[in-house]
Amino acid sequence: MRLVSLLLLFLPALSFAQNGPYPINEQGYLLLEAENLPYSSFWMFIPIEEGINCTGTGYLKYVGPVSGSGHGQEVDTEGKLQGNPENWLVIPVEVKAAGRYRINLRNHHLQKDGDNDIWVHIKGWPLPVRRVGDHAVDSFQWLTWGPDYTYWDIEKPGLYEFYIAGRSQGFGVDRIAIYNEKEPVTMLHRSAKTDN
Numbered sequence: 349m350r351l352v353s354l355l356l357l358f359l360p361a362l363s364f365a366q367n368g369p370y371p372i373n374e375q376g377y378l379l380l381e382a383e384n385l386p387y388s389s390f391w392m393f394i395p396i397e398e399g400i401n402c403t404g405t406g407y408l409k410y411v412g413p414v415s416g417s418g419h420g421q422e423v424d425t426e427g428k429l430q431g432n433p434e435n436w437l438v439i440p441v442e443v444k445a446a447g448r449y450r451i452n453l454r455n456h457h458l459q460k461d462g463d464n465d466i467w468v469h470i471k472g473w474p475l476p477v478r479r480v481g482d483h484a485v486d487s488f489q490w491l492t493w494g495p496d497y498t499y500w501d502i503e504k505p506g507l508y509e510f511y512i513a514g515r516s517q518g519f520g521v522d523r524i525a526i527y528n529e530k531e532p533v534t535m536l537h538r539s540a541k542t543d544n
């Protein structure tokens with residue numbers, strides 16, 4: 349997992365502001381900076397500063413209300429805890445090939461618990477909605493839990509609106525990766541060959 353994370357960090361990301369749709373590339377992944385997405389007042393743009401290890405021009409920190417806090421709500425079986433869609437970070441994704449797709453978030457937060465998770469899903473996709481999170485403190489890194497059991501088996505190419513809905517205040521999203529799970533393995537193999 350760490351190798352995948354390192355790889356995602358150094359791959360070029362879409363760096364221009366646009367509303368999408370964002371295509372999954374020929375290698376099977378999409379990588380973009382969160383701050384390039386449209387966002388509501390529930391999100392605060394934090395610009396990059398010297399010495400801060402985020403990518404692009406900064407990151408988006410969730411400052412909206414807490415939803416679905418507490419144990420027993422790791423999974424939302426009714427889909428009612430994500431608030432209004434206007435406050436979601438929506439990523440319209442053009443999927444060109446069937447596969448098992450996952451999302452990972454390069455993130456930042458200041459506490460070990462309490463500000464360390466967020467909802468992810470696809471608009472109109474069957475429930476439940478799952479949350480993903482991270483245990484690191486005050487660092488930029490990819491998720492430590494969630495992507496291993498959160499995925500969508502997409503059978504038909506087309507437009508899918510992935511979204512990120514705030515859950516805990518203070519959770520920052522720096523970079524977003526959406527990928528066909530087979531492809532990072534392929535890329536790792538290529539990388540290993542290059543290293544040799």
Ligand SMILES: [Ca+2]
Nearest residue numbers: 403404406522
């Ligand atoms: Ca960023």
